[in-house]
Amino acid sequence: MVTKEQVIPEFVCPVTALLELIGGKWKPVILYCLRDETRRFGELSARMPSISRKVLTEQLKQLESDGLVVRVQFNEIPPRVEYSLTDLGRSLAPVLQAMERWGSTHLSNPKH
Amino acid sequence: MVTKEQVIPEFVCPVTALLELIGGKWKPVILYCLRDETRRFGELSARMPSISRKVLTEQLKQLESDGLVVRVQFNEIPPRVEYSLTDLGRSLAPVLQAMERWGSTHLSNPKH
DNA sequence: GTAACAAGTAACCTTTAGGTAACTAGTAAA
DNA sequence: TTTACTAGTTACCTAAAGGTTACTTGTTAC
Structure with missing residues (x-):
């Protein structure tokens, strides 16, 4: 006997x-870098040199698939991509x- | 020749x-559970049954060492600890x- | 023919977060 | 004598996040 499945929406x-x-x-830093500028991949990479290109690519892909960022690819040589x-x-x-305000006032900056 | 170490404060x-x-x-959920009540460990565990006691202990320890939560231990038998x-x-x-407001308005709730 | 260019990808590794299951302590009640 | 009570701890495992290094692609400039 198959009972109707009860979908319990999890909170x-x-x-x-x-x-x-x-x-x-890295995502907050990336969002900050893009806050009011369109930027190319290389530009982002140069501004955040601690992020490896692999990780930067990954994070941008996630931000894109979550709808927070757009990626525009120009089919030129050498390639150009703008975020x-x-x-x-x-x-x-x-x-x-x-978040930034709370962090700045409550977390002593020159830590670590 | 030993040069004076230049401590570059990292941003x-x-x-x-x-x-x-x-x-x-789990930390946001824990903070929410404590938002206006002092609670015993068992109470927290009962309200958040998806969190294993090991993880709950760990998270509470971190919150305590970060100064967001106080832990008060009463030396009774059976033990009592209040957060x-x-x-x-x-x-x-x-x-x-x-954060909650943004999440509620932009993230369709009954997802997953 | 070889190097430079931008924007990645591939293969691999390490660290951290989170999870499970079983065990502990000291006392009181059955 | 065994069980229950609370607030954990211990040992172990898995998955995910993040990191390094080398390679790719097509065209142009040397």
Whole structure:
């Protein structure tokens, strides 16, 4: 006897969900780099030299598939690819600003 | 010849620094559980049954050592331990609220 | 013909986060 | 004498995140 499947919608903490988008070691920095400029891959890489190109590529792909960033590819030689924020990405600004403010005032900066 | 060591203070992104405190799978949920109540370990565990006790202990220890939570131990048998937010922990409320609001409005809840 | 250019990819490795299951301590109640 | 109680700890495992180094691609400039 097959009973009708009861789909129990699991509660998803919205904060945890948000952290899945912008958490991780580098995503906030990347979003900051793009906050009001379109930038090429190489430019991003040059501004964040601590991020390996592999990781930068990965993070950008995730940000893109989460709808926070757009990737535009020009079919030129040598290749050119430009990244910028989407509206959704820009809508994060106040949240990131609140986080930044808390971090700046409560976390003594020159640590480590 | 020993040259004087030049300590170059590395820039620490305040957002990334904040995420080190409240990032991770469970910390926001724990902070939410403690937002206006002191709670015993068993109470927290009962309210968040998906978190194993080992992980709950670990996360609470980190929150405590980061100054967001206080742990008060009563030397009774059977043991009693109470957790609550510090002032610093409470000061996170507006930040978490901003994150929660963004998550609720932009992330369709019944996902997964 | 060889090097430079940008934007990656591939193969591989290490560290960290998170998870499971079983065990511990000291006392009181059955 | 065994069980229950609370707040953990121990040993072990797996998956994910992040990192390094070398390679690729097609065209142009030397």
